[in-house]
Amino acid sequence: MTCAIETVHVAYGISRADAIRDALRMEGCTERVVALPATLSHGPIDPPDPDTRQAWVRTVLRCAPDDDWREPEEPWAEATTADVYPVYWVCLTDAGEHACFLEFAFRMAVRPFDIVDATGLDFVTRDGVRSPWSLGLMRPEDIVTSGLRERRRPYSEAEAHAASATWARLRAENAPLRIVRDGCLVSAPLTHFDAALVAQGRPEWEIVAGLIGRALHHLSFEVDPPGQGVGDVVLFGRVLALGAEGALDVRGAGPGMRDYEVRLPAIRPHPDRIPG
Incomplete structure (x- = not known):
């Protein structure tokens, strides 16, 4: 049967x-x-x-x-x-x-x-x-x-x-990231979203979650193509990395994104030096 x-x-x-x-x-x-x-x-x-x-x-x-x-x-x-x-x-x-x-x-x-x-x-x-x-x-x-x-x-x-x-x-x-380009899924470097994060930064201190929320909205609705599928975990990791590199000022004891604050540095690096 x-x-x-x-x-x-x-x-x-x-x-x-x-x-x-x-x-x-x-x-x-x-x-x-x-x-x-x-x-x-x-x-x-x-x-x-x-x-x-x-x-x-x-x-x-x-x-x-x-x-x-x-x-x-x-x-x-x-x-x-x-x-x-x-x-x-x-x-x-x-x-x-x-x-x-x-x-x-x-x-x-x-x-x-x-x-x-x-x-x-x-x-x-x-x-x-x-x-x-x-x-x-x-x-x-x-x-x-x-x-x-x-x-x-x-x-x-x-x-x-x-x-x-x-x-x-x-x-x-086996790249760190994958994004959609011209309808196809392609590999991308870990720094791919760094420029978007820095562009959404503000000169005053704020909780890292605020910066990540703006970046997610920007990547989801304001770029072409929208919605690259990136999540807050990836962006949080990149904020910490950008802080270590001096592209952003980051302070806090961690471990979560609401336990850190971020702002644009007083002296910003040249855009050509920002990965992504």
Whole structure:
């Protein structure tokens, strides 16, 4: 007797998976949704070993030693086991979503799955036309009213081969950061966001969290392309590094971003000397 294959919906991040689950329930669909936890747009990925990535976050980004950033393996097993047919939801203009999707396609090893691709989606709300660059910006009602679920289609074998080849190349490069450029995920140096952080600095002392919040807003909505998938952990590590280099003044006992203060130095370095 042949058992029916379970359809499982897959997405990067708990909040995105929750929104997709709620949207599916609003449409009467009770299929399971799996959240993949790995933020693979930063840190080592060859391979994406949780302990190696945890060590990188602590030593390179200088996070508190008590913070555990290891990403569990169990959701990957749930999403890629031969007992399920995955439906992967993604917006490829979000670097974090893009990186997680490529790792998923790589692990699927050209096994068939469907994709719901929100890249380039436009839909009308009461506030006007929206063009989200990330699934993380879509509420459950947005997912329903936009008809995003209707974009579901099989991911072709040729596409799967191309995605696996791209991720194999990015794994081999094993850069500290990955960003979206011209619709493609590419490697970037650790200093990539430094200039944006310095540009958002102020001459008066402020809590580091304030600077990081402005930089995140700028990178998410004010640059082209927006939404490079960088998070506060990466930017916090870079603020500390820029403080050590003299591009910013940083003071405080730590360990968290609310335990430090930051300002622009009285004598600012020449822009050509600011990495990024």
